Amino acid sequence: MSYNIGTKDHPMVLKTPPHTSEYTMHTDQKDGQEVLVCTVGKTVLYYNIQCLSDLQQMLKEHGDWMELGSADEQKPAKEGTVEAWGRAENNPVGGWYGLKKGLRGRFGMYIPPLMEALGLAEVTHEVRGNKMRAK
Numbered sequence: 001m002s003y004n005i006g007t008k009d010h011p012m013v014l015k016t017p018p019h020t021s022e023y024t025m026h027t028d029q030k031d032g033q034e035v036l037v038c039t040v041g042k043t044v045l046y047y048n049i050q051c052l053s054d055l056q057q058m059l060k061e062h063g064d065w066m067e068l069g070s071a072d073e074q075k076p077a078k079e080g081t082v083e084a085w086g087r088a089e090n091n092p093v094g095g096w097y098g099l100k101k102g103l104r105g106r107f108g109m110y111i112p113p114l115m116e117a118l119g120l121a122e123v124t125h126e127v128r129g130n131k132m133r134a135k
Contacts, residue, residue, distance in 0.1 A: 003027070003052060003118055005036065014113045017068060017123055017130040025114050035099060038110045046099040051111055054092045056120045058085060059134035068123075068130045070109035073102060082132060083108035 006012040011024035023040040030037075030046060038045040059066060069081025073096075077084035086097045086107030097111075098104025112132045115121040123132045 003049075005114070005118075008037070011037075011039070012114070012117060014110075014117060016109055017112060017125055018127050019125050023110065025110070030099070036111075036114070040110070043103065044100075045103050045106065045110065047107065047111060048093055048097045048099060050093060051086065051097040051107070052115060052118070052120065054097075055082070055085070055111065055115065056134050058091070059121060059132065062133075065124075065131040065133045068108035068112055068132060070107070071105050073098065073105035075105070077105075077108075081108060082112065086111070 006026040008026055008028060011026035013022060013024055015022055023038060025036060025038050027034055028037045034049050036047040036049050067081045069078040069083040071077045071083050077087060085091055089095055096104045097107055112123045116123045119135060121132050121134055124130045
């Protein structure tokens with residue numbers, strides 16, 4: 001599946017679920033694979049682009065709102081959250097969708113707004129405890 005996410009020169013500008021911070025997302029090639037490149041300030045994160053279709057499918061099967069539960073890689077993800085699924089051994093890639101060791105977390109912070117912008121999901125925008133569901 002192809003998504004119009006932008007390029008390095010013209011990335012998609014997004015806001016975190018509480019709308020407190022801006023970041024950009026674009027696609028690029030890394031190790032021969034198309035990846036999502038998420039830039040937050042000077043920090044660059046990489047995610048497996050397959051996460052977009054996989055997460056949408058999981059949310060459709062879940063059938064209801066799911067808490068995002070964003071956490072850094074070094075911290076445990078709250079059980080039953082999008083973040084926990086994004087690093088679970090039983091997800092379609094068998095583990096982390098984040099591709100940059102040490103910076104593989106925050107899946108639940110940066111992927112949901114992208115999915116919302118692409119029309120794949122709905123996301124709440126509260127101060128904390130945000131949720132998402134498939135469209």
